[in-house]
Amino acid sequence: MATKTNRYRYEPDFAVPPGATLQETIDQLGIDQRELAERTGLTAKTLNLIINGKAPLTQQTSMLLERVTNVPARIWNNLEAEYREQLARLEAREELAKDxxxxxxxxxxxxxxxxxxxxxxxxxxxxxxxxxxxxxxxxxxxxDGWCEGQFSFKKSSDASCLDCRLATWLRIAEKKAESIEVAAFSKQRFAKAVREARSLTTSSPAEFVPQLVKLFADSGVALCLVPEIKGGKINGAARWISPSKAMIAVNLRGKMNDIFWFTLFHEAGHILNDSKKQTYVDVGYSDDPREESANRFARETLIPKAYEAELSNTKSRVAVLRLADEIGIAPGILVGRLQYERILKFSQLNPLKQRFEWSNGG
Structure with missing residues (x-):
C-alpha cells in the first residue's frame, strides 16, 4: 500500500492580494493612500490598483514600501507571489472542473x-x-499518453487505447517497479534468468516469489505482482521504465499456476525480443504477430519443442506426472497445455493444477 503524504491540504476558493495587507499596514501607521503615494513617489492611481489587486506589486515597489513601512521587501514579494500562485490555482481549478x-x-x-x-x-x-x-x-x-499507439495489445476487442481500469493497474505496477532496485539490463543475463525460473514452477509462491524477484532484478528487470483492479481483466504487461530497466507485471487474480507461469514467460518474451518503445498489455487473444511470438516463447520455455511429440500420448494422470517430472515443471502447467491443444478436455485432470493463494499483494 502506498504511503499517504497529506499533500492535498485545504485550499481556499479565493485569493487575497498583498494590497489588503498594505492597506492594514498604512491604517496602523495613520497614513492614507495619498500620503503613501507622496512618500514612495508612486502615483495614487498605481497604489490604488495595487491595494485592490488590479496591478502587481513589483520588486522595485516592495523596496519603496520597505523604506516607508519598515516591513521587509521580501515579505511584500512573498505576499505577491502567494497571491499570483493562488490566482493561478483558482484558474486551474476552473479548467479541471470541466473534466x-x-x-x-x-x-x-x-x-x-x-x-x-x-x-x-x-x-x-x-x-x-x-x-x-x-x-x-x-x-x-x-x-495523449495512454491512447496514442504506445501499447501493443493482446486483446479480445479492437480497442484503440487502454481502459481506465487497466491503465490504473498498469500505473500501480509502474510505481512499484520504480521502487525496485535492479542491475543494468543485460539480455544475456535475463535470458539465463528466464531459463532458471522454469525450475521454480514446482514451488509455492512463498518460495518462488522472492527468488524470482531477485533473479530478475539481478538481470535488470523489475518483477511486479499486482493485485487486480475490479473489472480490469488484464493478465500481465511488459514495458521499459528506462533504457536499462525493464518491468514485468503479473496480475494476481487468483491465478491457476499454468496461467501465472505462462503469463510470466509471455511477458519475458516481449522484454527479450521486442521493441523497447512499446508497452505490451495482455488482456486476451490477439492476432498481433508480436503477441503470437511471445506466446510461442512462453510455450517453448515451459515445454521445450523436444517434448512436443510426446504430448499427444499424454492423457492419463500417471503420464502427465511422468512427463512433467521429466521436463522439470509443475504438472498443472502440462495439464494446461494439453487442454489448450485439445488433447485433454478442459474438465480433465484439473486437480493437478494449483490455484495460488496470494497475500499482501504477492
Missing part, C-alpha cells in the same frame, strides 16, 4: 483503499490527485 466526468471511468475508490489517493469530497481535488497519480497535468494529456 470531472472523466473520474467516473477511473477506479478512484480502489486507489483510495490502496493508499494512492486521499479520500475527499472535493471532486476537483480528487481529479488533481488522480492526474498526479498518472503523472500527467490534464485529462487531455492522459489521453
Amino acid at each position: 470531472i466526468q472523466w473520474l467516473k471511468q477511473v477506479p478512484t475508490k480502489d486507489l483510495i483503499e490502496r493508499g494512492f489517493l486521499e479520500e475527499t469530497k472535493d471532486k476537483v481535488v480528487l481529479l488533481e490527485q488522480t492526474l498526479s497519480f498518472f503523472r500527467v497535468a490534464s485529462v487531455a494529456a492522459w489521453k
Whole structure:
C-alpha cells in the first residue's frame, strides 16, 4: 500500500492580494493612500490598483514600501507571489472542473483503499490527485499518453487505447517497479534468468516469489505482482521504465499456476525480443504477430519443442506426472497445455493444477 503524504491540504476558493495587507499596514501607521503615494513617489492611481489587486506589486515597489513601512521587501514579494500562485490555482481549478466526468471511468475508490489517493469530497481535488497519480497535468494529456499507439495489445476487442481500469493497474505496477532496485539490463543475463525460473514452477509462491524477484532484478528487470483492479481483466504487461530497466507485471487474480507461469514467460518474451518503445498489455487473444511470438516463447520455455511429440500420448494422470517430472515443471502447467491443444478436455485432470493463494499483494 502506498504511503499517504497529506499533500492535498485545504485550499481556499479565493485569493487575497498583498494590497489588503498594505492597506492594514498604512491604517496602523495613520497614513492614507495619498500620503503613501507622496512618500514612495508612486502615483495614487498605481497604489490604488495595487491595494485592490488590479496591478502587481513589483520588486522595485516592495523596496519603496520597505523604506516607508519598515516591513521587509521580501515579505511584500512573498505576499505577491502567494497571491499570483493562488490566482493561478483558482484558474486551474476552473479548467479541471470541466473534466470531472472523466473520474467516473477511473477506479478512484480502489486507489483510495490502496493508499494512492486521499479520500475527499472535493471532486476537483480528487481529479488533481488522480492526474498526479498518472503523472500527467490534464485529462487531455492522459489521453495523449495512454491512447496514442504506445501499447501493443493482446486483446479480445479492437480497442484503440487502454481502459481506465487497466491503465490504473498498469500505473500501480509502474510505481512499484520504480521502487525496485535492479542491475543494468543485460539480455544475456535475463535470458539465463528466464531459463532458471522454469525450475521454480514446482514451488509455492512463498518460495518462488522472492527468488524470482531477485533473479530478475539481478538481470535488470523489475518483477511486479499486482493485485487486480475490479473489472480490469488484464493478465500481465511488459514495458521499459528506462533504457536499462525493464518491468514485468503479473496480475494476481487468483491465478491457476499454468496461467501465472505462462503469463510470466509471455511477458519475458516481449522484454527479450521486442521493441523497447512499446508497452505490451495482455488482456486476451490477439492476432498481433508480436503477441503470437511471445506466446510461442512462453510455450517453448515451459515445454521445450523436444517434448512436443510426446504430448499427444499424454492423457492419463500417471503420464502427465511422468512427463512433467521429466521436463522439470509443475504438472498443472502440462495439464494446461494439453487442454489448450485439445488433447485433454478442459474438465480433465484439473486437480493437478494449483490455484495460488496470494497475500499482501504477492
